[in-house]
Amino acid sequence: MRSFARIAASFALRFxxxxxxxxxxxxxxxxEQVRFAYGEREILRGVxxxxxxxxLVAIMGGSGSGKTTLLRLIGGQLRANAGRVTVAGQDLSRLxxxxxxxxxxxxxxxxxxxxxxxxxxxxxNVAFPLREHTDLPAEIxxxxxxxxxxxxxxxGAAGLMPSELSGGMxxxxxxxxxxxxxxxLVLYDxxxxxxDPISLGVTGQLIRRLNDALGAASIxxxxxxxxxxxxxxxxxxxxxxxxxxxxxxxxxxxxxxxFVHQFVHAEPDGPVPFHYPAPPLASLIEGxxx
Amino acid sequence: MSRTTLxxxxxxFVAAGFAALVFLAVKVGSYSxxxxxxYAVSAEFDNIGGLKVxxxxxxxxxxxxxxxxxxxxxxxFRAVVRLDLDGQFEFPADTSAxxxxxxLLGEQYIGLDAGGDETNLKDGDKLQITQSAxxxxxxxxxxxxxxxAETPATAK
Amino acid sequence: xxxxxxxxxxxGALTIDxxxxxxxxxxxxxxxxxxxxxxxxxxxxxxREIYFSGVLSLLIILVSGLFVGMVLGLQGYDILQxxxxxDALGIMVALxxxxxxxxxxxxxxxxxxxxxxxTAEIGLMKTTEQLxxxxxxxxxxVARVVAPRFWGGVISMxxxxxxxxxxxxxxxxxxxxxxxxxxDGAFWSQMSASVDFRYDVVNGVVKSFVFGVAVxxxxxxxxxxxxxxxEGVSRAITRTVVSSAxxxxxxxFVLTSFMFRGL
Numbered sequence: 270m271r272s273f274a275r276i277a278a279s280f281a282l283r284f285x286x287x288x289x290x291x292x293x294x295x296x297x298x299x300x301e302q303v304r305f306a307y308g309e310r311e312i313l314r315g316v317x318x319x320x321x322x323x324x325l326v327a328i329m330g331g332s333g334s335g336k337t338t339l340l341r342l343i344g345g346q347l348r349a350n351a352g353r354v355t356v357a358g359q360d361l362s363r364l365x366x367x368x369x370x371x372x373x374x375x376x377x378x379x380x381x382x383x384x385x386x387x388x389x390x391x392x393x394n395v396a397f398p399l400r401e402h403t404d405l406p407a408e409i410x411x412x413x414x415x416x417x418x419x420x421x422x423x424x425g426a427a428g429l430m431p432s433e434l435s436g437g438m439x440x441x442x443x444x445x446x447x448x449x450x451x452x453x454l455v456l457y458d459x460x461x462x463x464x465d466p467i468s469l470g471v472t473g474q475l476i477r478r479l480n481d482a483l484g485a486a487s488i489x490x491x492x493x494x495x496x497x498x499x500x501x502x503x504x505x506x507x508x509x510x511x512x513x514x515x516x517x518x519x520x521x522x523x524x525x526x527x528f529v530h531q532f533v534h535a536e537p538d539g540p541v542p543f544h545y546p547a548p549p550l551a552s553l554i555e556g557x558x559x
Numbered sequence: 560m561s562r563t564t565l566x567x568x569x570x571x572f573v574a575a576g577f578a579a580l581v582f583l584a585v586k587v588g589s590y591s592x593x594x595x596x597x598y599a600v601s602a603e604f605d606n607i608g609g610l611k612v613x614x615x616x617x618x619x620x621x622x623x624x625x626x627x628x629x630x631x632x633x634x635x636f637r638a639v640v641r642l643d644l645d646g647q648f649e650f651p652a653d654t655s656a657x658x659x660x661x662x663l664l665g666e667q668y669i670g671l672d673a674g675g676d677e678t679n680l681k682d683g684d685k686l687q688i689t690q691s692a693x694x695x696x697x698x699x700x701x702x703x704x705x706x707x708a709e710t711p712a713t714a715k
Numbered sequence: 716x717x718x719x720x721x722x723x724x725x726x727g728a729l730t731i732d733x734x735x736x737x738x739x740x741x742x743x744x745x746x747x748x749x750x751x752x753x754x755x756x757x758x759x760x761x762x763r764e765i766y767f768s769g770v771l772s773l774l775i776i777l778v779s780g781l782f783v784g785m786v787l788g789l790q791g792y793d794i795l796q797x798x799x800x801x802d803a804l805g806i807m808v809a810l811x812x813x814x815x816x817x818x819x820x821x822x823x824x825x826x827x828x829x830x831x832x833x834t835a836e837i838g839l840m841k842t843t844e845q846l847x848x849x850x851x852x853x854x855x856x857v858a859r860v861v862a863p864r865f866w867g868g869v870i871s872m873x874x875x876x877x878x879x880x881x882x883x884x885x886x887x888x889x890x891x892x893x894x895x896x897x898x899d900g901a902f903w904s905q906m907s908a909s910v911d912f913r914y915d916v917v918n919g920v921v922k923s924f925v926f927g928v929a930v931x932x933x934x935x936x937x938x939x940x941x942x943x944x945x946e947g948v949s950r951a952i953t954r955t956v957v958s959s960a961x962x963x964x965x966x967x968f969v970l971t972s973f974m975f976r977g978l
Contacts, residue, residue, distance in 0.1 A: 344851055346847070346850070346851070370853040370855075371853070373851060373852070373853035374852075374853045376851065378848065378851040378852075380844045380847065380848050381844070382843065382844070384843055384844035384845050384847065384848035385845075386840075386845055386848075386849075387839075387840075387843070387845070397852065397854075398852045398853075398854075401852070401853075401854045401859075402853065446852075456851075562759065565762065565763060565766050566762060568766055568770045569762050569765050569766050569769070569770060571770075572765065572766075572769050572770045572773065572871075572874065573765070573769075573874065575773075575874075575878060576769075576873075576874025576875070576877055576878055577874070579874070579877040579878040579880070579881035579882075580874075580877045580916075580920070582881050583813065583877060583880060583881060583884075583916050583919075584912055584916055586903070586907065587809050587813070587884060587906055587907060587910050587916070588813075588907065588910040588911060588912035588915055588916040613911075613914065622908075
């Protein structure tokens with residue numbers, strides 16, 4: 270390994286950086302009474318949420334409950350109408366574009382279907398953030414990328430194009446790309462969507478392992494209850510724009526809350542009704558016969 | 560595709576594009592004729608006929624400049640034509656200008672006939688001797704008028 | 716009465732929507748220019764796009780240019796020989812190509828070959844969240860994706876138009892001189908005597924440059940602005956081709972009336 274010493278040095282530098290920032294006890298992400306609306310349609314109505322370093326947090330909820338919006342607010346893609354979103358001590362609503370970009374260099378995000386750049390090879394995809402944001406020599410970038418790919422078990426696929434990967438492999442490459450800059454905060458948007466059980470298990474384990482290895486904070490938006498409860502440290506349940514329940518996986522499993530109970534046990538009917546609101550069937554039949 | 564092949568193709572493309580431009584400039588358009596410094600002289604005409612801006616200015620059949628502008632003098636009621644002459648050609652100060660037509664129905668141009676003066680034309684000078692355009696309608700009218708005047712005389 | 720009111724409301728909505736899009740496109744244009752620095756500092760990005768919009772359009776441009784020139788040779792000869800001035804064939808072919816057909820036809824071909832490809836590419840990147848992913852990696856997608864494609868098109872277009880015109884003149888020469896038998900010397904000398912470099916050649920290049928800016932802007936804008944669905948991308952591609960064609964023809968009229976009014 271010709272450049273091993275240099276890589277070791279760069280890792281050591283990064284490690285010291287973590288020691289410095291990790292010593293402060295302040296949370297990585299903090300949301301206080303956050304409200305958000307698309308025009309007239311209110312999506313979030315006063316959300317509080319806190320994520321600390323080293324934590325893997327899941328945000329769960331049904332489709333259209335506002336959990337993806339929540340993730341976008343944390344990533345700075347959307348701005349809250351009211352309340353405060355703080356990431357690494359910085360209030361997102363007060364940041365200029367360049368300051369937001371500076372903050373995003375310390376964030377990684379895994380998109381629902383990976384969002385790999387289709388015109389670049391796997392290696393170039395993972396190297397993309399390194400090449401854009403650092404002046405590291407080409408061979409060091411290459412070695413770093415291979416190490417990241419090795420961590421997700423895909424070092425052998427470095428030369429492939431994204432179109433040649435299976436869904437699960439693409440997700441793992443995207444994961445390697447999301448953590449390429451050793452981020453402080455990693456956001457996962459539906460990391461398990463559309464994966465077979467084996468890939469799902471692998472991806473879940475990787476998310477947990479990477480979070481612990483990086484000492485980062487991770488937020489995962491998902492509706493895959495059983496897998497998530499086995500992985501995460503803390504769960505927030507979102508429904509209709511508010512947090513309806515929160516707790517550790519054990520507390521969630523034992524929860525008596527009807528909504529959580531329905532969700533965890535995947536019951537078809539409960540607080541989340543099976544039927545879309547409609548006039549009673551009887552009135553319809555009567556109207557037809559009359 | 561590797562970087563070098565891509566660079567090569569783009570290099571060929573750009574070179575071919577510029578080659579086409581050079582071809583258009585040199586072979587198709589008379590690039591050499593219209594470059595270089597020019598100097599302007601003016602001339603007044605009673606009638607310029609169908610003369611247009613950018614029409615050629617020729618001397619002995621050779622293009623020596625272009626018509627730079629056409630105006631109207633409100634006091635003398637004559638047309639004022641600005642000639643942009645190529646800096647490499649010099650003409651005596653008493654050169655005369657006439658508006659001519661190439662062929663029977665061709666475009667109109669200005670012909671310069673060099674005089675014998677010792678001093679040469681300078682930028683801003685005015686040509687004193689001019690000959691207006693031959694207007695075909697006037698010519699025909701004159702011809703018919705003459706014919707009409709002739710006929711009664713021979714009848715007597 | 717109610718239907719009439721509905722019609723008026725529709726016209727109003729269309730107008731407002733049109734103005735809104737125009738405003739958005741102008742702001743987008745400013746943003747593209749503002750973030751263009753990177754496309755020149757990191758030249759490989761732009762060179763790649765010149766390859767995709769320029770080099771890959773070469774074949775269609777050269778073949779079309781040859782055929783357009785050959786048709787001009789045939790038609791021009793037929794018309795000019797009625798007036799006994801078939802020697803002027805070179806002038807006619809060269810002026811038609813340099814002033815009008817070169818920039819306009821090359822622009823239309825460029826819009827349907829390269830413009831649609833750029834719209835499709837950017838639209839698909841948006842649909843598959845690649846642009847968002849880039850934004851989340853603190854890389855501005857306008858600077859990294861849009862601006863190089865814009866400049867690639869702007870640089871390619873005048874070169875393609877010049878090649879189209881040159882190829883067309885060659886086609887006209889092939890038909891006029893080689894096939895029909897117009898005098899070779901007369902063809903070239905008459906041509907170079909009445910084609911003016913600044914007036915005809917440069918104005919043609921200016922036209923093709925303006926068309927290049929317009930087509931490239933429309934292509935990147937429609938791609939960036941498309942609905943992120945398969946249907947949205949296909950509609951954006953159609954809009955790129957249609958509005959490019961309309962804008963080229965309208966701009967051509969405006970530019971021609973400014974450039975060639977004196978003659």
